[in-house]
Amino acid sequence: MKLILLNKPFDVMCQFSAHPDRPTLAAYLPIPNIYPAGRLDADSEGLVLLTDNGKLQNLISHPDHKLPKTYLVQVEGIPENTDLDKLSQPLNLGDFITKPCKVVRIQEPEWLWERNPPIRQRANIPTSWLCMVLSEGKNRQVRRMTAAVGFPTLRLVRTSIAGYALEDFPLMPGDWMEVDPAHLLK
Template sequence: MKLILFNKPFNVMCQFSAHPDRPTLADYLHIPNIYPAGRLDADSEGLILLTDDGKLQNRISHPDHKQAKTYLVQVEGIPDKETLERLRNPLDLGDFVTQACTVMHVQTPEWLWERTPPIRHRNNIPTSWLCIILSEGKNRQVRRMTAAVGLPTLRLVRTAIGGFSLETHPLLPGEWQEVNV
């Protein structure tokens, strides 16, 4: 049984099949018979777990198992206490209501790499970083949550899934590491 930690770069599709315009996992991982346990959008970066074991893939990705996922989110604007509380509590996004989650205003982590290409920069609009820990993971959920409270996401980096973290397994974008389960 293999478990691979991969730091997915920005603009890479979370699939092995060819894409007409963008690189895919196949451009970085040349390991037969592995599959992602969960996904990240092309415009998101960070930790993806891949495995060759279907039961492990289900344990990692199925919502019933509630694997905590940690995201660093650079947003446009600076949140106040009320905005952070709104993000922490169930938030109605129209088609679903989020579960309560952990949200903290944080400083830019020293270990975080520069994104290529860099995010857009506006001199008159400050940015800040949030750490958001979810036990669910619906499509584009973090981006939709921050937009709903008036803090559009500029950069989204998943840093941890369950007990696996890019802080304890430092990988630069495009790098991977096999770990024991």
């Protein structure tokens, strides 16, 4: 049973099959018969777990298991504490209501790599960073949440899933490594 950690670069599709316009995981992982356990949008970057085991893939990605996922989120503007409270409580996004999550304002992480291409900068609009920990991960959920409270996401980096964190495994974008899945199987 394999468990692979990959730091997915920006603008890479989280799939192995060919895409007409963008690179895919196949450009980074020369390992046959592995599949992502969950996805990251092309415009998001960071940690993706991949495995060759269906049971492990389900354990990691199925919402019933509620494995925590941590995201560093650069937003346009500077949210107040009341905005952070709105983000952390169930939030109605129209087609679903989010589960409560943890949200804190942080300083820009010093260890975080530069994004290529860089995010857009506006001289008269400041940006700030949030750390969000969710136990669910619906399509574009973090981006939709921050936009719903008035702070569009500029950059989104998933840094940990279920105890596996990029801070502990310093992988640059495109780098990967195999790890022991034992702590997930307890």
